[in-house]
Amino acid sequence: xxxxxxxxxxxxxxxxxxxxxxxxxxxxxxxxxxxxxxxxxxxxxxxxxxxxxxxxxxxxxxxxxxxxxxxxxxxxxxxxxxxxxxxxxxxxxxxxxxxxxxxxxxxxxxxxxxxxxxxxxxxxxxxxxxxxxxxxxxxxxxxxxxxxxxxxxxxxxxxxxxxxxxxxxxxxxxxxxxxxxxxxxxxxxxxxxxxxxxxxxxxxxxxxxxxxxxxxxxxxxxxxxxxxxxxxxxxxxxxxxxxxxxxx
Numbered sequence: 001x002x003x004x005x006x007x008x009x010x011x012x013x014x015x016x017x018x019x020x021x022x023x024x025x026x027x028x029x030x031x032x033x034x035x036x037x038x039x040x041x042x043x044x045x046x047x048x049x050x051x052x053x054x055x056x057x058x059x060x061x062x063x064x065x066x067x068x069x070x071x072x073x074x075x076x077x078x079x080x081x082x083x084x085x086x087x088x089x090x091x092x093x094x095x096x097x098x099x100x101x102x103x104x105x106x107x108x109x110x111x112x113x114x115x116x117x118x119x120x121x122x123x124x125x126x127x128x129x130x131x132x133x134x135x136x137x138x139x140x141x142x143x144x145x146x147x148x149x150x151x152x153x154x155x156x157x158x159x160x161x162x163x164x165x166x167x168x169x170x171x172x173x174x175x176x177x178x179x180x181x182x183x184x185x186x187x188x189x190x191x192x193x194x195x196x197x198x199x200x201x202x203x204x205x206x207x208x209x210x211x212x213x214x215x216x217x218x219x220x221x222x223x224x225x226x227x228x229x230x231x232x233x234x235x236x237x238x239x240x241x242x243x244x245x246x247x248x
Contacts, residue, residue, distance in 0.1 A: 005076055005239055007178075008099060008216050013043070015173040015180050017150040019143045022062070025050045029059060032147065033139050034068040037095045037243045039147065041071035044078060052085060064248045075241040083244065091244035098227075100235035101216045104179075104208050109233065111198035117206055118157045121148045121171070125157045128166035132185035156206050158199045162190060170199035172207050179207030181217040184226070197229055204233070 018030035018039040026046030032039035042059050063070040072091065074083050118125070126145050135141060156172035156179075167187040173180045181203060186195050204215055217235065219226050 002077065008101070008238070009043075009075060009077065011173075011175045011178055011180060011216065012038075012218070013045075014153055014175050015151065015182060017147055017152075019147055024058065025055060027055065027059070029062055031063075031066050031068070033066075033137075033143060035140050035144060035147075037071055037245075038073070040068055041073045041243055043073050044082075052082070056086075056089060060246075060248045069245050069247045072244045073241060074244060076239050086244040086246075089246070091246045094243045094245040096221055096240060096242040097218050098221055098240050099216065099218050099238045100230055101214065101238045102234045102236060104204065104213055104215055107204060107208060107234065109201050111201045112194040113160060113198045115198050115202035116159045116161065117202060118159075119155065121151075121155055121157045124166065125159060125169060128159065128169050129183060129185065131166075132169065132187060154210070156203050156210075158203050160195050160199065168195040168199055170196075170203055172203035174207060174210060174212060177211060177213040179204060179210075179212035179215050181215065196226070197232070200229070200233055 013028075016038055019032040019035075021031065022029040026044060026048045028043045028045050030039055030041055030043065034040050048055065059072075060070045071094070072086055074086075123145075126148065129135070130141060130144075135144070151173060154174040156174070158170040158172070159166045160168040167190045169183060169185050170181065171183040173182060181200055184196050184199060204212075207215065215235070216238075217230060219230060
């Protein structure tokens with residue numbers, strides 16, 4: 001189980017690059033102007049040799065310079081005592097996330113509506129992402145396209161058009177024999193029409209066509225409708241992670 005968690009964590013790192021990063025004694029310091037927790041946190045990817053107190057202090061100084069909270073990602077691969085140490089240092093739990101997986105052998109569901117697929121992430125897709133997420137920050141609108149452009153793996157960009165505009169999007173990211181589902185968004189006016197279901201199914205089937213044998217995704221615990229959909233699609237709970245955050 002631990003080795004497969006490591007695999008999924010590696011795939012997730014490949015799938016979602018940060019705007020900037022530093023490597024520090026087995027830790028990866030990621031920075032993206034606090035666009036998401038995942039792209040703006042410290043991840044442990046190797047063996048540490050420097051004392052923890054010194055490392056935490058260093059990370060706090062870096063994120064203070066960047067002008068964002070200092071955030072550490074905690075996964076089942078983390079030493080349990082590290083989470084306790086961060087708690088003692090005033091770090092609060094933030095943005096718990098569930099990771100779900102499934103084997104794609106025998107996957108035979110069909111979409112309810114037509115879905116456009118493209119191997120490239122277009123400006124139209126990005127504009128729809130910003131619109132559907134309500135992204136207004138000028139710096140995020142500037143850097144996020146560069147983050148998507150930096151994805152080093154093959155992608156499957158999905159869209160559904162209604163009334164001459166994009167009302168639903170999704171992204172599949174292929175890596176080894178896996179397909180990851182990311183950025184599933186639907187315009188509130190078009191929800192309850194199975195558009196997210198169609199997006200996910202279409203991406204998964206295209207992933208299978210391109211050699212994917214496994215799928216994974218990440219979802220927050222309180223997104224009940226998304227979790228219900230993912231259960232219908234065959235995804236099963238695998239592990240959870242969370243972040244420890246402190247403003248410095």
